[in-house]
Amino acid sequence: GQNIDQPTEMTATEGAIVQINCTYQTSGFNGLFWYQQHAGEAPTFLSYNVLDGLEEKGRFSSFLSRSKGYSYLLLKELQMKDSASYLCAVRDLFGDSNYQLIWGAGTKLIIKP
């Protein structure tokens, strides 16, 4: 079956570093996404990994290990505005141009002063 696991909630301190893990078991794989969603708002794209390794983008980095079915999102120099839910999603391709995203339940990150 299709399954994506991530912690339900995490708490971290402003200025610190936090790592949000995501493990997946899917029938196919064509990339893993991280999205940020503030309460009451639509999700916004953070990162996309299709090859193993670390992708760095400013304060945010995302890592992928396809052999382990594992990814993490690393947030550095945490700011209060980083308080949000972080969604992990795996893309599975069908045919030449069709795809589906399988979503995790999201990790609610709480930043404390």
Next chain:
Amino acid sequence: SAVISQKPSRDICQRGTSLTIQCQVDSQVTMMFWYRQQPGQSLTLIATANQGSEATYESGFVIDKFPISRPNLTFSTLTVSNMSPEDSSIYLCSGGAALSGELFFGEGSRLTVL
């Protein structure tokens, strides 16, 4: 990138009525999806909107309850039919290109059914 506009942004509806949500994308996307999100929960895919043909529905969602149209690459509608309070939720339209890494979301339509 793509900008996705949804309307209405919110509505309060009476039980038994139907409401159509419109989704407009400012650039051509290959894929368009409709999601539902209950408060405090993650995204649930309702269906993939296919251009010029019937949508592909996920388990638990049927065309009679959630008819979807996509007459062209940049426009789609979702109708929530014969609404009940259980249909109160945020409905999100999203779109993306097949080979790019990003899926864009509309701002969502918050429906409250009384």
